[in-house]
Amino acid sequence: MRKSWKTWVALVAFALAGQGVLALAIDEAASATPAAPQVRAVATIFPVASIVREIGGERVAVTTIVSSGVCPHEFEIAPAAAKAIDQADVVFMVARCFDGWVIPAGGIPKGPAWVEFAQAVRDSLIRIGDTFNPHFWLDPRLAGEMGKTVGRELARIDPADSAFYADRTKIFTARIDSLDAALRATLADTDAKEFVALHPAWAYFAKRYGLVEQDVLEMSPEQEPSAKWIGRVLKDMKRHSIKVVIGEEAAPQELVQMVARESGARVIVLDPLGGETKPGRNTYFALMGYNASKLGAGR
């Protein structure tokens, strides 16, 4: 197992040095037995699972609880997922106010290590009254912090592989830097600088890239907005000449379409969650690129 990793590093170093006998190296890598995962991890939502995979590589087997296209806000955990938690070495969740359903009725179990990312980024949380907006993974810089937390936690659980996790955390952090620069460039002159969103998923993203989430139509999917509130949003949109309403793929479109119709804005449907089965959105990096290009395109 350790040998195959070293072979791979050698292959990359070789290729980067531009003097590799590439075909030979690939042959050797392919013949090595793939490493069996050392750590069993559970992640509540896909973006978290993807970040854990970036750091854990083949050493970590990740089970994602919420499948693609399912709303994580009002989720009910199935018995199979509860079993995966029982057998896990580590559980990664976003925040109690978001995916707190992953915590069993009797409280956090003694078995697996338990990581709540909100604690790792607590100084950067956007507060709302006595709670906070939980969608911080949509800010790549905060996702970078999540990656570092994953690296530290995996090294603690599986100390024999700590150098492996440290290397991958470094690579992840460098890729986050490039992603951040690419998103900034894509969004530099979008006409969606100010927008209204169906729900407050894009607050962190907006803050990072100098966009303004002027209003949200509903604070959470379980709270239907009043006609009075929608009226106020429409007035705001007119006053600020807001041209874009952000809908979400996994959510009903009627309200978003109605607001767009009444205000003359256009709808951009984004995806805060992605998923293993969604081509072009099946890694954290791809997902962020997808959303930025939809927001940055078309003026």
Ligand SMILES: [Zn+2]
């Ligand atoms: Zn949400």
